[in-house]
Amino acid sequence: MHVVIIGNGISGITTARHIRKLSDHQITVISSESEYFFSRTALMYIYMGHMKFEHTQPYENWFWEKNKIDLVFDRVTDLNTDNQSLSLTSGETISYNKLVLALGSTPRPLPTKGAELSGVQPMYSKQDLELLEDTKNIKQAVIIGGGLIGIELAEMLHSRGVHVTLAVRESQYWDIVLPPEEAKMVGDHILSRGIDLRLGTAVESINGSDKVESVTLGTGENIDCQFVGATIGVVANIGLIKNTSIETNRGILVDEHLQTNLPNIYAIGDCAEIKEPNTGRRAVEAVWYTGRIMGESLAQTICDKPTPYNPGIWFNSAKFVDLEYQTYGDVPAKIEGELTSIFWNELEPERSLRIVYEKDLMKVRGFNVLGLRLRHELCDEWIKTGKTMDFVLNHLEELNFDPEFYKKFASQVKSQFEALV
Secondary structure, X not given: OEEEEEOOOHHHHHHHXXXXXXXXXXXXXXXXXXXXXXXXXXXXXXXXXXXXXXHHOOOOOHHHHHOOEEEEEOOEEEEEOOOOEEEEOOOOEEEOOEEXXXXXXXXXXXXXXXXXXXXXXXXXXXXXXXXXXXOOOOOEEEEEOOHHHHHHHHHHHHHOOOEEEEEEOOOOOOOOOOOHHHHHHHHHHHHHOOOEEEEOOOEEEEEOOOEOOEEEEOOOOEEEOOEEEEOOOEEEOOHHHOOXXXXXXXXXXXXXXXXXXXXXXXXXXXXEEEOOOOOOOOOOOOOHHHHHHHXXXXXXXXXXXXXXXXXXXXXXXXXEOOEEEEEEEOOOOOOOOOEEEEEEEEOOOOEEEEEEXXXXXXXXXXXXXEOOOEOHHHHHHHHHOOOEHHHHHHOHHHOEOOHHHHHHHHHHHHHHHHHHO
16 A cells, blocks of 8 residues: 655654554655755754754654655645546656645735735745845844744844844734733743834835835834744645645544545645544644644554544643743633633743633633743643642642742742632
8 A cells, every 4th residue: 555645744754654663555755845854843943053954853864765765855736636646846646545635834925015025934944944044134124923933033033133023913922822911921021032022013014126125014113124024824735635626624624533525535734624623622733743643643544543633632832032831721812701710920030820720610721831841741631630729739849840949839829829719
């Protein structure tokens, strides 16, 4: 059996590796971004001089041939689902028995006047990094959009002495995800690191003849710049299958086994949209670890061990310049209805903890932390087993990695909760 995987990101490569562990199937991985698998989250550190591109590749180049995984560095131009074949830019045709669509995301197009000018670009792919390196003489930059990609690009440029203005339309940083207190902490931290964060600010136009020269804000203010970062989010990369009978919505629609509406065709990672997601999970989740779980589950299914995709309790982590962030379980931006929370923070050092719980049964539903690190396995277990606030507060010191903070951290949070109830 020939399994063809389009996309060599974490989901596609995890699928290939686990199929190889379970079978002797022929495996072909096709990618037009890079010849070998690399860690996309490490691209910013290449630009900042902390590592070279080869350092982002978890496997030596000989690994693929040794494990009989064929790598094709080319672009798929056409998918014929009737005769189960792919056409490549090189003119080659590849037939498959089972096809895995691990197409990833693509940056959301910037709907701003002047977005076509030279010097306007996203920061998502290896090619985006190379284009950024080729952009010379940047002294001032404006980044449109907050979120995780926006702050990463801001940090990258700032590390090279570029004056960065980060224009965020919302009234607080990433407030579609973060509750108000955390959003303010992150915004204050960004400002304290020398990045000009403009909240509640829209960019009306990008100005210049051929290259970017300035942007005009909604207030009428002009800001001189030689670069504009387009970081208003990503969308599922589903252009390849638009002319096929594969069902799509925001992404490629799949069932619990990650199969599309067509037999022997599957979708995983950022491009996949779960028809009936688990409670507390989104239908599309562009997150590294969910792509890995999808790859592991699908490999089992392809190797005749049908395994439903089950991502478990929601988890994510990030870093806003120097401020680390972790979230577990259900922590909505607006905590209301059956949920309430306790929030504790210290401004010096910058750290905070939010515990979300049910008002009536007092069961813990989620954790948010900034500037602290919690034990993932305990957060996961306590949410799954419905531990109450009394239990969590009495065992709070077990959550934190750093013993330096145990007593003060746990006792302060407990005292604050007792004052509320």
